[in-house]
Amino acid sequence: MGRRLLFVPLPFQGHINPMFHLASLLHSRGFAITIFHTHFNSPDPDNYPKSYRFIPVPDNLPDTVRSSKDAVALIHALNKSCQASFRDSLGELLSEEEEEEEESVACVIFDAHWYALQAVAKKLGVATMVLRTGNATSFNLFMAFPLLLEKGYLPIQESQLDALVSELPPLRVKDLPRLMITSLESFTELLARGVEQVRTSSGLILNTFDSIESSELDQIKRDLSIPVYPIGPLHKLSTQTQTQSSLLAPDQSCMAWLDSQAPKSVIYVSFGSLAFMDPNELVEIAWGLANSGHPFLWVVRPNLVHGSDRIELPKWFEEETRGRGRVVPWAPQQEVLSHPAVGGFWTHCGWNSILEAICEGVPMLCRPFFGDQTGNARYVNHVWKVGIVLEGKVERGRTERAIKTLIAEREGDEMRERMADLKAKAAQCTMTGGSSYLAIDNLVDSILALQPRS
Numbered sequence: 384m385g386r387r388l389l390f391v392p393l394p395f396q397g398h399i400n401p402m403f404h405l406a407s408l409l410h411s412r413g414f415a416i417t418i419f420h421t422h423f424n425s426p427d428p429d430n431y432p433k434s435y436r437f438i439p440v441p442d443n444l445p446d447t448v449r450s451s452k453d454a455v456a457l458i459h460a461l462n463k464s465c466q467a468s469f470r471d472s473l474g475e476l477l478s479e480e481e482e483e484e485e486e487s488v489a490c491v492i493f494d495a496h497w498y499a500l501q502a503v504a505k506k507l508g509v510a511t512m513v514l515r516t517g518n519a520t521s522f523n524l525f526m527a528f529p530l531l532l533e534k535g536y537l538p539i540q541e542s543q544l545d546a547l548v549s550e551l552p553p554l555r556v557k558d559l560p561r562l563m564i565t566s567l568e569s570f571t572e573l574l575a576r577g578v579e580q581v582r583t584s585s586g587l588i589l590n591t592f593d594s595i596e597s598s599e600l601d602q603i604k605r606d607l608s609i610p611v612y613p614i615g616p617l618h619k620l621s622t623q624t625q626t627q628s629s630l631l632a633p634d635q636s637c638m639a640w641l642d643s644q645a646p647k648s649v650i651y652v653s654f655g656s657l658a659f660m661d662p663n664e665l666v667e668i669a670w671g672l673a674n675s676g677h678p679f680l681w682v683v684r685p686n687l688v689h690g691s692d693r694i695e696l697p698k699w700f701e702e703e704t705r706g707r708g709r710v711v712p713w714a715p716q717q718e719v720l721s722h723p724a725v726g727g728f729w730t731h732c733g734w735n736s737i738l739e740a741i742c743e744g745v746p747m748l749c750r751p752f753f754g755d756q757t758g759n760a761r762y763v764n765h766v767w768k769v770g771i772v773l774e775g776k777v778e779r780g781r782t783e784r785a786i787k788t789l790i791a792e793r794e795g796d797e798m799r800e801r802m803a804d805l806k807a808k809a810a811q812c813t814m815t816g817g818s819s820y821l822a823i824d825n826l827v828d829s830i831l832a833l834q835p836r837s
């Protein structure tokens with residue numbers, strides 16, 4: 384009899400993608416796959432292998448909560464509203480297993496933010512593992528958060544922005560999470576409850592790899608008494624395409640446009656799935672792109688600007704940039720980053736975006752918004768030295784200069800060379816004997832050794 388793995392992705396794009404890549408990877412190692420999913424941002428089963436089983440977990444969220452821009456409040460609401468329905472769905476699946484002698488459940492793999500659902504699984508006697516979709520640095524920060532509060536680094540004081548956080552070098556106070564509209568209490572609770580569940584799980588899986596975060600991984604291993612599996616970059620290890628798990632339909636026509644551009648000439652601009660800005664920033668970005676003189680591909684999500692669900696770019700923008708740029712509501716990002724015409728990536732520094740850029744060797748222009756993005760930008764700029772950070776308010780003159788530096792100047796070329804080195808390391812770690820390759824073997828062995836339900 385085979386073993387079945389249950390997956391519970393958090394229903395946001397940056398969390399869905401790595402969880403489905405992990406499912407694909409473990410499916411290829413012979414596990415049967417079941418996905419528990421909310422109605423909110425639910426996956427389309429037709430996009431996945433026929434053998435995957437999908438079990439809906441009703442979330443009963445009112446529309447006002449679903450459309451909240453406060454992602455942390457939404458995650459708490461989802462934990463609360465899904466707890467009982469998850470208990471029922473999981474309980475049903477477990478009794479089916481007993482009656483029908485189906486593949487026995489080896490464990491449930493949760494996104495780190497599903498704290499209430501992890502507690503349910505443990506109560507039902509099922510082993511749990513946790514996928515933290517961010518990097519090792521951000522998980523260290525999660526664990527250190529109470530200490531950072533106690534020591535007064537948080538809430539962030541303007542006068543302390545450049546001070547080093549000695550507990551988490553090389554982060555400075557300004558690299559700690561910015562919360563935009565979330566309250567510090569709500570964020571602190573999310574992290575504390577997540578870490579508590581990780582500590583009592585059977586293992587922590589991280590979408591990172593040893594050669595970019597080796598000391599950060601060592602620190603996690605010292606602080607946790609459970610096994611840690613750094614098995615990224617997950618998107619390079621799965622057979623699933625990005626389009627399969629995309630919540631928005633990517634505009635593929637931009638690929639033909641990229642074919643017509645010179646090598647390494649285009650700046651690709653995307654701020655991920657959740658970040659939003661004020662209308663003034665959108666205008667400054669537009670001017671920066673227009674004045675840089677370089678070709679660009681810009682993802683303008685319908686809800687990219689705060690308070691709007693449909694964005695119209697100013698008329699002058701079309702005139703100023705005619706024939707030199709493309710604007711799309713959603714792009715096939717991995718394909719775009721691997722296109723030879725792309726020379727730079729202006730990003731919000733979501734962890735998936737950074738890993739995807741590293742794997743394709745594309746240097747970055749960083750405009751972090753919230754959460755782990757500020758810390759990620761610090762690593763891109765200061766540790767790996769493969770990107771420029773736009774500090775302070777986004778302003779047309781500074782962005783124009785930064786684009787020119789990244790695409791056409793010596794500093795940009797040097798970053799591209801260092802990126803080529805990181806790209807090679809990312810490829811090596813997944814090859815036979817590489818660090819992620821070995822960690823995956825280790826993970827599979829550990830899952831197979833887990834005791835059936837206690």
Ligand code: UDX
Nearest residue numbers: 396397400653655656657682713714716733734735736
């Ligand atoms: C969020 C947080 O912003 C991020 O900091 C955290 O690490 C994960 O959750 P998100 O804003 O979605 O993530 O950014 P990111 O982690 O970069 O994930 C976005 C995903 O959407 C990437 O896989 C990217 O390739 C994909 N994407 C983005 C597209 O497919 N098309 C696009 O046009 C833009």
